[in-house]
Structures are given as structure tokens and as C-alpha cells.
């Protein structure tokens with residue numbers, strides 16, 4: 351296995367691993383160590399990878415799990431399809447903003463695995479930013495203040511509308527009742543394996559900081575989200591045939607810029623593991 355860093359702080363290309371083959375304990379440990387170091391791994395040159403191979407690489411970390419909404423609806427399908435074209439544009443403000451998958455929920459996945467099925471002729475990259483580097487870029491005094499602070503995450507005002515369009519009014523009401531309230535997470539979280547401190551807010555789902563007047567909360571949150579926008583701590587991958595990307599949901603945020611219209615883009619995604627982000631002040 352060869353690991354080549356692809357950007358300054360996160361992202362690496364991995365070659366010499368066949369995801370169709372067996373991943374023994376030694377190789378799995380090597381792959382996990384590479385993800386802990388780089389945050390995002392793109393396995394390149396994977397011919398004809400299928401959903402089974404995608405689940406196999408996810409299982410290097412933990413058991414694959416369905417999206418929490420899919421699971422709530424009684425399905426055990428762990429492969430999700432991300433599809434957009436001219437008639438099905440990406441949801442407004444959703445995946446196009448930096449986010450941590452499912453942070454509107456108490457637990458987030460350990461990892462996500464994404465592979466392209468239809469690659470648009472222009473654009474369509476996935477972009478990640480480094481939550482460890484984002485925190486490290488903040489002033490020490492600010493980080494001290496953030497430790498122990500909590501932010502509210504939810505799916506936002508368009509959530510109900512989108513769920514209704516997708517599942518109908520009755521299911522949408524049940525989903526809203528289960529997930530609509532969102533969840534409160536520590537702003538400084540500790541990585542479950544490396545112990546590194548991470549900035550745990552995201553533009554997709556974080557709405558406000560608890561215990562602050564609205565104006566101060568808005569100002570603080572925009573300052574924190576701004577830290578992720580620095581290209582120096584991000585990694586962008588324009589999908590190529592044979593790519594399979596794995597990322598650490600705690601260490602990174604990700605987004606899919608809506609820059610490929612009117613072309614189609616189709617990706618298969620799989621997440622594995624489920625864990626509550628832990629505050630730096632708690633004992634893990």
C-alpha cells in the first residue's frame with residue numbers, strides 16, 4: 351500500500367490496495383492509521399468496484415449502517431444513492447455547504463465511503479476541510495472560551511418540505527417528530543481515536559451557540575465557519591473512474607459544490623459506525 355499526501359493538511363491518494371480482495375487485520379490497521387493521519391483517503395485505480403466492495407472497505411472501521419432516517423423508516427439498506435441532474439438539482443443549501451453527516455442527530459458516523467457511478471463532464475468534485483486545522487487556526491483565548499460551549503444542530507427550515515416531497519405528508523410528519531428538534535453538540539470535540547481536539551460546527555446543520563444573545567451567537571458562528579473556508583486546510587477531489595473515497599466524519603467536514611448543471615452526477619455512499627461527539631472537558 352502506498353499513501354501519497356494530496357494537499358497541505360488533509361487528503362491522500364492510496365494505491366496498491368485492491369478493494370475486491372481480502373483486507374486482512376494487518377492491512378486494515380495500516381489503512382486505519384493512514385486515515386487517522388490524513389482524514390480523507392482516495393483509493394485510486396479500483397476497477398469495477400461494486401456496493402459489496404464499498405461495504406467491505408467501510409467495515410475496516412465499523413459495521414455499515416443506514417442513514418438514520420432510512421433506518422427510522424424500517425429499512426436496513428446501507429448504500430445510499432446521491433443523484434442530481436438538470437431535473438433533480440441538489441437540495442438548496444444542503445450538501446453544497448460544508449457539513450458533518452447526520453450532525454442533527456445525537457450520533458454521527460465514524461466514516462463515510464463514497465464512489466462515483468456517473469461522473470459529470472464538468473465540476474462535481476467533493477471538497478473536504480480539516481476540523482483539527484480549523485480549530486488550530488483560532489486564537490488560544492477563543493479556543494479556551496469555546497471549550498465547554500455547546501451549539502444547536504438541526505436540519506433547518508427546508509427539512510420538512512424536502513421530506514414531504516420525498517416521502518409524502520404522513521411519513522414526513524413522523525420524520526419531523528423524530529428528527530425535527532435537532533441536537534446539541536460540544537463546539538470543541540475530541541477525536542475518538544487520536545484524542546485530537548476538533549472544531550465541531552458546520553454550515554449545513556449548526557444553527558446557534560447556546561447561552562449567547564442571538565447577535566453574538568451569529569457573529570461567533572460565522573467566525574468559526576469561516577475557519578473551514580480556508581483553502582490551505584482543504585482538499586478537493588474531482589472524481590475519476592476507479593476512485594473510492596473514505597473520510598473521517600469527526601476530523602473533517604465535506605461538501606459537494608453545485609457546479610455541474612445541467613449534467614448528471616451519481617454517487618453511491620455508505621457510512622459506518624455511530625458515535626456521539628465528545629467534549630474536550632468530558633472523560634471519553
Ligand SMILES: [Fe+2]
Nearest residue numbers: 445449451604
Ligand atoms: Fe454528506
